[in-house]
Amino acid sequence: MDVIFGRNKEEHPEPIKAEVKGELPSWLQGILLRNGPGMHTVGETQYNHWFDGLALVHSFTFKNGEVYYRSKYLRSDTYNCNIEANRIVVSEFGTMAYPDPCKNLFAKAFCYLSHTIPEFTDNCLINIMKTGEDYYATSETNFIRKINPHTLETLEKVDYNKYVAVNLATSHPHYDSAGNVLNMGTSIVDKGKTKYVIFKIPSSVPEKEKKKKSYLKHLEVLCSIPSQSLLHPSYYHSFGVTENYIIFVEQPFKLDILKLATAYFRGVNWASCLSFHKEDKTWIHLIDKKTKKEISTKIYTDAMVLFHHVNAYEEDGHVVVDVISYPDNSLYQMFYLKNLNEDLEGNTKLTSIPACKRFVVPLGFDKDAEVGTNLVKLPSTTATALKEKDGNIYCQPEMLCEGIELPRINYDYNGKKYRYIYATEVQWSPVPTKIAKVDVLTKEKLIWEEEHCWPAEPVFVPSPDLKEEDDGLILSSIVTSDPRKAPFLLILDAKTFTETARATVNVDLHLDLHGVFIPEKDLNAQHE
Numbered sequence: 090m091d092v093i094f095g096r097n098k099e100e101h102p103e104p105i106k107a108e109v110k111g112e113l114p115s116w117l118q119g120i121l122l123r124n125g126p127g128m129h130t131v132g133e134t135q136y137n138h139w140f141d142g143l144a145l146v147h148s149f150t151f152k153n154g155e156v157y158y159r160s161k162y163l164r165s166d167t168y169n170c171n172i173e174a175n176r177i178v179v180s181e182f183g184t185m186a187y188p189d190p191c192k193n194l195f196a197k198a199f200c201y202l203s204h205t206i207p208e209f210t211d212n213c214l215i216n217i218m219k220t221g222e223d224y225y226a227t228s229e230t231n232f233i234r235k236i237n238p239h240t241l242e243t244l245e246k247v248d249y250n251k252y253v254a255v256n257l258a259t260s261h262p263h264y265d266s267a268g269n270v271l272n273m274g275t276s277i278v279d280k281g282k283t284k285y286v287i288f289k290i291p292s293s294v295p296e297k298e299k300k301k302k303s304y305l306k307h308l309e310v311l312c313s314i315p316s317q318s319l320l321h322p323s324y325y326h327s328f329g330v331t332e333n334y335i336i337f338v339e340q341p342f343k344l345d346i347l348k349l350a351t352a353y354f355r356g357v358n359w360a361s362c363l364s365f366h367k368e369d370k371t372w373i374h375l376i377d378k379k380t381k382k383e384i385s386t387k388i389y390t391d392a393m394v395l396f397h398h399v400n401a402y403e404e405d406g407h408v409v410v411d412v413i414s415y416p417d418n419s420l421y422q423m424f425y426l427k428n429l430n431e432d433l434e435g436n437t438k439l440t441s442i443p444a445c446k447r448f449v450v451p452l453g454f455d456k457d458a459e460v461g462t463n464l465v466k467l468p469s470t471t472a473t474a475l476k477e478k479d480g481n482i483y484c485q486p487e488m489l490c491e492g493i494e495l496p497r498i499n500y501d502y503n504g505k506k507y508r509y510i511y512a513t514e515v516q517w518s519p520v521p522t523k524i525a526k527v528d529v530l531t532k533e534k535l536i537w538e539e540e541h542c543w544p545a546e547p548v549f550v551p552s553p554d555l556k557e558e559d560d561g562l563i564l565s566s567i568v569t570s571d572p573r574k575a576p577f578l579l580i581l582d583a584k585t586f587t588e589t590a591r592a593t594v595n596v597d598l599h600l601d602l603h604g605v606f607i608p609e610k611d612l613n614a615q616h617e
């Protein structure tokens with residue numbers, strides 16, 4: 090296990106030609122750009138958590154039937170300082186670092202040299218975000234790092250905080266059909282005003298500013314939602330959108346601001362300031378995009394932990410919200426390297442497995458309905474929403490599917506009624522062993538699997554003559570647990586889930602988190 094999760098991976102900044110088996114359709118031209126942790130040991134020091142690892146960006150470039158692989162460590166300030174000091178000097182969420190300059194001569198010299206140990210990490214290891222023509226590596230802090238999608242070179246560091254008052258922001262933004270970015274962040278330092286902020290980054294800027302092209306300069310706050318508890322804002326990793334609403338799930342998995350403020354002095358990591366309150370409720374907030382106000386009805390469900398929204402849409406006066414949820418926060422705990430390094434059969438068992446659940450919120454229901462009435466009138470679901478005597482609505486979900494994570498959809502259907510989820514499948518361990526296509530209508534599943542193969546998040550690429558939702562390809566990079574079997578990029582026909590092609594590369598591919606496919610037409614040639 091530690092071989093795959095915790096071993097440092099080498100970077101391959103020069104393109105490596107992959108060996109293609111099968112027939113790549115001629116329209117598949119562009120770059121699959123992905124991000125994830127690649128290095129967990131620096132000198133003699135080690136990160137505690139898998140989500141702490143130094144960002145290793147990698148790409149598969151499709152050009153005229155050929156595939157090229159590249160990978161490069163994000164040259165974040167965090168990376169540079171750590172490498173220079175030959176130890177971890179910048180804290181990550183799961184690892185508190187103490188860059189005491191008096192500790193040894195070497196570290197002292199290093200501090201004189203570079204002066205700046207970043208206060209907060211810019212190790213953006215989770216996802217890739219597109220703003221206008223720019224691509225950024227993202228994490229959940231206030232920093233994002235621009236990258237060149239062709240060469241994977243690291244460009245400027247951008248501080249969200251310069252444009253919007255947030256200290257944390259998600260790495261899962263949404264995009265509208267014009268390419269405008271919609272994202273959310275939390276403001277925690279303004280005492281007594283802890284709030285969640287929803288903002289928009291436009292996809293184009295006035296012509297005269299084209300040269301500087303700072304889309305973030307034109308960031309616009311849409312609205313903010315006060316936190317239920319000023320000292321305990323909820324943690325969230327993604328959110329949902331429909332045509333008319335933004336969906337924010339305020340879960341009882343919360344940051345404790347007082348604990349955060351004292352963590353450094355207490356010698357504990359920031360992750361220890363995050364806790365699950367199983368006796369609390371999970372609040373589902375619907376924000377009307379037009380009025381920029383929350384709908385007045387209070388909607389809740391039982392305590393749960395969620396990282397990934399799958400999709401959401403409106404149907405006949407209801408909002409349907411599909412998410413991957415857990416009964417508790419044990420997943421976060423399990424990703425500590427000490428847990429991942431244990432024998433698979435031993436402790437590394439998921440004590441709570443991910444489940445894809447559908448919540449249905451009624452919009453324009455009869456206000457005189459009796460207490461206890463189920464307000465959901467959609468025949469297609471067993472999800473319920475009960476009216477309570479204080480006027481609140483209590484939602485109970487429908488189970489769509491168990492054991493899937495890292496969900497993707499055909500993004501043309503984002504915010505709209507849809508039918509298919511593509512995801513990695515896990516069983517009772519944190520090891521992805523299959524790729525699943527789930528039909529949410531029939532609950533039928535198609536599976537791809539192969540011995541010793543650990544598939545990454547499957548990315549859907551629509552075919553140019555798309556007629557049906559699943560006309561397209563699935564791209565998933567496959568890490569192998571058998572050193573004799575080379576890793577590869579798998580290309581599946583999304584409709585049938587049969588293999589179209591595979592592109593094998595003889596490198597130490599890393600297990601990653603998220604990424605994007607950039608079609609040729611969106612690639613700015615001047616970057617090359």
Ligand SMILES: CC(C)=CCC/C(C)=C/C=C/C(C)=C/C=C/C(C)=C/C=C/C=C(C)/C=C/C=C(C)/C=C/C1=C(C)CCCC1(C)C
Pocket residue numbers: 140141180181182209210215228229230231256257326349359396420494495513515519520521600601602
């Ligand atoms: C093994 C695989 C690939 C598949 C198996 C299938 C499966 C079960 C997949 C499940 C995948 C999931 C659920 C992935 C989830 C990834 C997350 C939640 C990453 C979060 C990172 C959050 C990070 C890095 C957050 C860093 C935040 C920091 C450092 C914040 C610092 C701070 C700032 C900036 C302001 C002041 C406060 C604070 C100290 C909190």
Ligand SMILES: [Fe+2]
Pocket residue numbers: 261326396397603
């Ligand atoms: Fe994620």
